[in-house]
Amino acid sequence: MPPPLHVAFLAGPEGSWRIDAIRAIAGPSLPEAPRLAVAEGPPAPAAGDCAWVLRATTSNMRYTYHAEAAALRARQESLSRPQATRAVLIPIRKTEAWWAMAQDERRAIMEEQSRHIGIGLDYLPAIARRLHHGRELGEPFDFLTWFEFAPEHEAAFDELLARLRATPEWDHVDREVEVRLTREG
Amino acid sequence: MPPPLHVAFLAGPEGSWRIDAIRAIAGPSLPEAPRLAVAEGPPAPAAGDCAWVLRATTSNMRYTYHAEAAALRARQESLSRPQATRAVLIPIRKTEAWWAMAQDERRAIMEEQSRHIGIGLDYLPAIARRLHHGRELGEPFDFLTWFEFAPEHEAAFDELLARLRATPEWDHVDREVEVRLTREG
Numbered sequence: 001m002p003p004p005l006h007v008a009f010l011a012g013p014e015g016s017w018r019i020d021a022i023r024a025i026a027g028p029s030l031p032e033a034p035r036l037a038v039a040e041g042p043p044a045p046a047a048g049d050c051a052w053v054l055r056a057t058t059s060n061m062r063y064t065y066h067a068e069a070a071a072l073r074a075r076q077e078s079l080s081r082p083q084a085t086r087a088v089l090i091p092i093r094k095t096e097a098w099w100a101m102a103q104d105e106r107r108a109i110m111e112e113q114s115r116h117i118g119i120g121l122d123y124l125p126a127i128a129r130r131l132h133h134g135r136e137l138g139e140p141f142d143f144l145t146w147f148e149f150a151p152e153h154e155a156a157f158d159e160l161l162a163r164l165r166a167t168p169e170w171d172h173v174d175r176e177v178e179v180r181l182t183r184e185g
Numbered sequence: 186m187p188p189p190l191h192v193a194f195l196a197g198p199e200g201s202w203r204i205d206a207i208r209a210i211a212g213p214s215l216p217e218a219p220r221l222a223v224a225e226g227p228p229a230p231a232a233g234d235c236a237w238v239l240r241a242t243t244s245n246m247r248y249t250y251h252a253e254a255a256a257l258r259a260r261q262e263s264l265s266r267p268q269a270t271r272a273v274l275i276p277i278r279k280t281e282a283w284w285a286m287a288q289d290e291r292r293a294i295m296e297e298q299s300r301h302i303g304i305g306l307d308y309l310p311a312i313a314r315r316l317h318h319g320r321e322l323g324e325p326f327d328f329l330t331w332f333e334f335a336p337e338h339e340a341a342f343d344e345l346l347a348r349l350r351a352t353p354e355w356d357h358v359d360r361e362v363e364v365r366l367t368r369e370g
């Protein structure tokens with residue numbers, strides 16, 4: 001568990017990921033752009049020719065219990081596997097009502113009712129994932145989740161998304177965008 | 186529950202709080218300075234003559250359960266009461282081992298073993314309190330807790346601190362500084 005890592009996602013003319021599609025799932029979309037660069041490390045000013053920049057940081061586990069963390073660790077793989085040439089960035093904002101709930105209420109919706117952690121486990125190790133938090137940075141999205149997988153696992157990834165979006169937890173999502181990417185560099 | 190509020194604590198020649206004492210409890214202290222200003226809102230660059238600046242944001246509840254939140258709401262008072270002319274700023278950093286623990290492990294140490302929330306309740310409404318999170322901002326402290334109380338409650342505040350510092354949770358604190366203040370402006 002390294003200290004929080006600041007990550008900027010820069011959409012514009014450059015970057016090692018080609019943007020294949022940007023789709024609004026809830027609320028407004030993000031502007032179109034040809035490529036995405038992912039910059040890790042201390043925040044730097046964005047180049048002036050970016051269509052958009054989203055920033056967030058990795059963090060500690062907020063909901064995951066000990067046994068769940070052990071199950072995840074046993075199966076999950078890291079980012080940047082050579083065969084994982086597809087990625088999807090999913091920025092999400094949750095409602096103010098969600099954030100006003102106590103910790104046990106949010107955990108109950110997320111896992112006991114929605115099985116968010118459990119559903120994710122079903123797609124390991126094919127789908128690698130890193131969660132970033134933006135809410136305390138004053139960003140427009142509370143979460144930026146980055147997924148990576150090989151092309152042959154795209155159908156499994158689509159199923160994962162459909163299952164999560166059908167859960168009670170998603171009643172508390174008020175903005176969601178899906179950015180589909182292919183590595184080219 | 187308003188959205189996260191960015192707060193900067195600026196120690197230097199100006200500010201409405203007089204710094205009465207700065208004391209290191211664990212790890213290195215902070216430099217001496219005569220006054221402290223508290224700036225709420227979007228981050229601004231610090232004036233060049235500050236001895237130190239600490240930044241953090243308010244956030245959602247991370248550990249508090251529904252019944253505990255209701256008990257707190259029923260008894261706690263807000264900041265800036267006219268009679269609350271004493272304040273204490275306590276910057277704290279926890280160990281990497283703490284942050285590597287799963288959510289249920291940290292909650293168990295904090296409340297089931299240490300009664301952190303329960304101890305705080307014992308001192309309401311006399312001691313008002315606001316917690317700020319700095320870890321995801323890349324700050325040297327994970328938490329900045331701001332306490333306000335009337336001079337006649339200083340002994341109660343000292344007791345609160347002594348009880349918290351004697352808990353198992355404090356085994357996971359690796360830096361702590363105590364900044365005592367009096368309002369003068």
